[in-house]
Amino acid sequence: MGSGVWVYIDHFKGNGLAASWEAISVAKSVASQLDTSVTVLVFGHQTDELVSEVATYVSDTIIVCDDHTMEDFRIEPYGALAAKLYQNYKPHIILLPATTRGRDLSAFLSIDLGVAVVADCTDVNIEEGCTQVTRPVYAGKLNARISLDNLHPQIISLRPRAFPKVGECDGMAEIIEVEPVMTESDIMVKVLDYTAADYDVSLVDANIVVSGGRGVGGPDGFDPVRELASVLGASVGASRAAVDSGWIPYDHQVGQTGKTVSPDLYIACGISGAIQHQAGMRTSKIIVAINKDVEAPIMKLAHYGVVADLFDFLPIFTAELKSRFEK
Ligand SMILES: Cc1cc2nc3c(=O)[nH]c(=O)nc-3n(C[C@H](O)[C@H](O)[C@H](O)COP(=O)(O)OP(=O)(O)OC[C@H]3O[C@@H](n4cnc5c(N)ncnc54)[C@H](O)[C@@H]3O)c2cc1C
Structure with missing residues (x-):
């Protein structure tokens, strides 16, 4: 040996x-x-x-x-x-x-x-x-x-x-x-070029991840998710339901068949918290869930649960954070 x-x-x-x-x-x-x-x-x-x-x-x-x-x-x-x-x-x-x-x-x-x-x-x-x-x-x-x-x-x-x-x-x-x-x-493989991904922070390395799921309702529904991420300097993640619907590219998918993340703060917006999603984020240090349904499985995993419509909550939350950060 x-x-x-x-x-x-x-x-x-x-x-x-x-x-x-x-x-x-x-x-x-x-x-x-x-x-x-x-x-x-x-x-x-x-x-x-x-x-x-x-x-x-x-x-x-x-x-x-x-x-x-x-x-x-x-x-x-x-x-x-x-x-x-x-x-x-x-x-x-x-x-x-x-x-x-x-x-x-x-x-x-x-x-x-x-x-x-x-x-x-x-x-x-x-x-x-x-x-x-x-x-x-x-x-x-x-x-x-x-x-x-x-x-x-x-x-x-x-x-x-x-x-x-x-x-x-x-x-x-x-x-x-x-x-x-x-x-x-x-060497048979030749690297021709690199194309930058459309996000600034790598999901895997991010300290904060803000993710959207089927609850965002469509591609435009990711706007408030991105705004919150931008104020927090976070990376944007997604559930497979959102990715499979074509609302956001696969690079953002968190979970068993996506990326595994372990940030200090994970904010799940409109994500039910299926076991396959949890597989990619459950080791996050602090988990916040924003969901209309208090019975959603993510609420059991979350350290903080916000029972609300994400379209009502996120703009107010983001504006509040923005004003505090500006002070
Ligand atoms: C082999 C396999 C691998 C998989 N791999 C993955 C994976 O890597 N990642 C992954 O995420 N999934 C994966 N899945 C899919 C997984 O099982 C779930 O189907 C998926 O995670 C559900 O995504 P979701 O939570 O966005 O959608 P849903 O389960 O439909 O949940 C949507 C949630 O949004 C809430 N909501 C709706 N509207 C609003 C609103 N306006 N405001 C607030 N909340 C709202 C609802 O209450 C609900 O809880 C996999 C499945 C299989 C079988």
Whole structure:
């Protein structure tokens, strides 16, 4: 069995995702419990700034692959390099943020190394030398505690916003530069372009999410939802009923077949709170439901319930917040 805890840094164009800094905090905690070291993997192109940022958090080792073939996340070169590095160093634990790219890479490693991934964990600890993780199951109704006794390596993806961000540290990390293992001509996937989504804040990273459901009644019904979101600096979410009706794009869907969010504040407007919707938002710190029906299931989950017509309540609420923020 190898030793050491690895963390994969997910970033876009050199901007590290918050979930990556959370993953480093987990790695440091686990490594200190196992009395082993933390190694951070940074793949990309022109990564100097990102590596400097990582170095403020980690004083052990940073493995860097800085190459034009690694500019965009593509599973072939990223996966091939991560698998080769694993074979060279054999770490005990590999942590990845459960972001889209982190999930891709964990799945690749699972197949390549022939081990299971423990996905979307919300807690990781060491008990008597054995890794214990917690992950939501059955659409978030239960938390499974899993012991990873005989798994080598232990590939664990971490739910964004379930862990604190790592604090800065003293010390100089050793930087190991490595070459990519694939050349551009071997890589079948070519990234041509990126198109910006029509929202400013990523749902998954948002501190506040304001969501609308079938109760908004149509595409225009999202206007008061968006206005509240804009005053709060929040991201706009939606139930599947609203998405399936074509009122808002799928990117906004929260739930079992949409995004999983865990913001500090989740405001559900005209959403009944079906189990599949709850699967994507029930770990939110504070949940507010605005619904005409006091019997709607969301009311049982909500910390604060407002029994009202959203079209009456939202304009007054938004105006009140606006005037308070302006003071
Ligand atoms: C396999 C599977 C996967 C699924 N995945 C997802 C998923 O990822 N995400 C998801 O959301 N759903 C998902 N669903 C669908 C889910 O079961 C529900 O059908 C859906 O969440 C309902 O959306 P809703 O709450 O907006 O609509 P409804 O259940 O119709 O609720 C609308 C609510 O709005 C209230 N309301 C109406 N008018 C007003 C008003 N003017 N003011 C205030 N309140 C009002 C009503 O009282 C009601 O509670 C999935 C279903 C299946 C089978």
